[in-house]
Amino acid sequence: MRADRHSHEWFALKRAAISRSSGEWNDDDYDVLVNGKVVGRIFEEGSHFGPPQLLWRWSITEIVPAVPNVTNGHAATLEEAKAKLRAAWEKAKAGGVNRDDR
DSSP: OOOOTTOSOOEEEEEHHHHOSSOOOOTTEEEEEETTEEEEEEEEOSOTTSOGGGSEEEEESSSSSOOTTTTEEEESSHHHHHHHHHHHHHHHHTTOOOGGGO
């Protein structure tokens, strides 16, 4: 994730191994930062033998309570998970996330 030319927010991924000292992470586990603040998480959850669209899980952790399938979801690739999280984040920042979006 990079800064968008039309946005002043900077999105970045940081490996959980660097961000979290708890030891509760794996190699494909990332914190999502916006302007240096952790706002979400993306991690490989599924099996390579399962449905490919469920391989990666993304979640905006900054929005509580979570709105299922709006502030979190699944994706087939890391790139798709980043794009979905960013779109959900931008919608939330614009005031477009509510519990009725399920």
